Amino acid sequence: MVLVKSSLKVLQRLTSIGGEIGISLRYKISKNTFLLRNLMEIWQDNSSRQELRKLVAGIIRNLAIDANTREEIGHMQVPITSLMKAFLNLDKTSGTEVDCLLPKVAGQALAMLAIENMNNCLVMLKGPEFIKKLKHMILIHDDKYIYVAANLLRSMCQHAQAKLTESDLKEVLHTLREVLERIINAEGAELEILIGLSSQICKVIPEEFVQELEAGQNKQRFIKGLVDALNENMNPGAHCPGIRRVILEQSIYMLECNSHYASCFNEFRMMEALSIVKEAPSRAENYRIFLGDAGFMEYNTPLFSLVDRAKELMDRQSCKESVEPTVRNFRR
Incomplete structure (x- = not known):
């Protein structure tokens, strides 16, 4: 032995x-x-x-x-x-x-x-009840397990969405309020994990995500937190190389399911932050994890493509908002 x-x-x-x-x-x-x-x-x-x-x-x-x-x-x-x-x-x-x-x-x-x-x-x-057990681990407020469970739940939403039952999706939804609350105070690798999970929840159950965000009156605080985190992580390190990527994905999924979020993002100067991201990309952001100076698990989608998509969605809503008053005046 x-x-x-x-x-x-x-x-x-x-x-x-x-x-x-x-x-x-x-x-x-x-x-x-x-x-x-x-x-x-x-x-x-x-x-x-x-x-x-x-x-x-x-x-x-x-x-x-x-x-x-x-x-x-x-x-x-x-x-x-x-x-x-x-x-x-x-x-x-x-x-x-x-x-x-x-x-x-x-x-x-x-x-x-x-x-x-x-x-x-x-x-x-x-x-048996794997999603339900992951939910319990996220809700028990024990940091030994929360982030591991959140990582696993993120992968389940991302790669096994087609096999998630209605009951599974309800369990996923039940974690959302806790995840959103934790995002406000998290930073570094923990923040990357939590936003990675919330973005996948937004993608899998967009309507429920919007309802939860609006019901908790956390919309402005949450969006401000995303923009602030984007500005604060302009030079991602090896401990959280994907933090800007998950913030961009979260923003894109939110804009895709509710275009009116664009005005709130604009309020906190998201377009300026996006421009800085595109001007100063980091090679580290091409990888999920690092061991020493070696990156592993390269992403298929380049970071600049996410920036372009986020800008496109925000520009589209800005154009729509500028056209609507003209249309109303014409009808009058």
């Missing part, structure tokens, strides 16, 4: 190395024919302690940075179902620190496996 623990620790360290060396190491490690099978044997061994399972979850999380490895792990399905059980706290047997860490690391591994992978999202969605 000591040898297994030491080996897992070394393997976790190797798979977490950044830069080009890390890319090469993870590739070589993932190509080991027996690796995933052996990791699952350790996980499922009744004599394995929670600490060993935490190390296994960490290794899977690190290896899942690679798209091909994510796909391979998903085809096995056993890793995903095992990680789900640990994340949802179903196999917790005591209150030790390791027991508390295992669900978090397992959730991180699941979140990594869900990124840009519809098949893995659908496997997770088959878990």
Whole structure:
């Protein structure tokens, strides 16, 4: 058991190395024919302690940075179902620190496996009341799980929307008020995660999103927060490289479902902020995550395309508003 623990620790360290060396190491490690099978044997061994399972979850999380490895792990399905059980706290047997860490690391591994992978999202969605359990984690105000659960729920909305039931969508909606409230005070990586989720909720259930935003009388405060965050993150770092991207996506989805939001965005000088974003793009924003100085999971849509789309939607509404008084005067 000591040898297994030491080996897992070394393997976790190797798979977490950044830069080009890390890319090469993870590739070589993932190509080991027996690796995933052996990791699952350790996980499922009744004599394995929670600490060993935490190390296994960490290794899977690190290896899942690679798209091909994510796909391979998903085809096995056993890793995903095992990680789900640990994340949802179903196999917790005591209150030790390791027991508390295992669900978090397992959730991180699941979140990594869900990124840009519809098949893995659908496997997770088959878990009993999975969306409802993610909702509870977001609402319990425990920072150990909220952001992991929010990341997972974002991927479910993005890649498994067609399979979400009416009941699932109601659970998603129930998280929205909490997410909107947290966005107001969040910053950095947490803000990126929360806006990423709220933008997907807006895309999946736009009418309900608008109703919630209007009902809570948070519209102006929320839009001001988006513009402020855009201005405050003109040089995104490796810890939150996609923060301007998710703000732009959120703004676009809001304008698409209710064009009248354009006037509110204009009130807080959104057009000026968009111009600055387009003039000063960052190469870091092409990637979802960084390990060291190496970026991973490149986005398909360039940031400038999102800027152009947001400007187009705002310009369209401005033209409409300028034409309407002329039409009214003509009718008179």
